[in-house]
Amino acid sequence: MATAQTLMQAEGIIRKALPPVLAHSCRVANIDRQCLTLAVPAAAHATRLRQLTPTLLRRLTSHGWNLNQIEIRVQAGLLAQTRERPPREVQPLGRSALDSFQELQGKVEPGPLADAISRLLTHHGR
Numbered sequence: 001m002a003t004a005q006t007l008m009q010a011e012g013i014i015r016k017a018l019p020p021v022l023a024h025s026c027r028v029a030n031i032d033r034q035c036l037t038l039a040v041p042a043a044a045h046a047t048r049l050r051q052l053t054p055t056l057l058r059r060l061t062s063h064g065w066n067l068n069q070i071e072i073r074v075q076a077g078l079l080a081q082t083r084e085r086p087p088r089e090v091q092p093l094g095r096s097a098l099d100s101f102q103e104l105q106g107k108v109e110p111g112p113l114a115d116a117i118s119r120l121l122t123h124h125g126r
Contacts, residue, residue: 006031010065014038017059020089022048035069036060046072093124 007028015023025045030037040046049056053070060067093101101117108114 010036010060013060013063013065014056017056018049018052029073029075031067034067035071036065036067037071037073039073039075041074041076043074046074098124 007030010031011026011028014026014028017023018026022045025041026049027039028036029039038049040049049070049072053072056070057067098121101121105114105117105121108117
């Protein structure tokens with residue numbers, strides 16, 4: 001039980017340090033001595049995590065973890081467990097952005113771009 005709690009604590013710290021999509025698919029598999037093992041569903045995830053390894057080590061060290069290495073393992077079966085999509089981070093357009101789109105709409109010739117701008121403004125209540 002203590003091991004599971006330790007892994008969950010480390011995973012929580014790592015998830016806060018990663019981009020949402022990557023954090024959603026990454027799992028802490030093991031902590032042995034001063035090495036943390038992360039499991040990911042695909043090689044693309046592993047490549048991105050390897051780039052972020054120094055950042056993750058600094059974050060873990062700042063939270064009191066005595067680690068000096070992170071191993072990344074690709075586990076294809078992990079993909080089946082991460083089928084649900086992570087929550088999207090949607091930020092609504094601000095007033096100045098909408099004003100700029102309104103101004104742009106008046107300058108664009110009729111066509112697909114003008115239609116797209118019109119739909120965007122309609123969607124955002126303009």
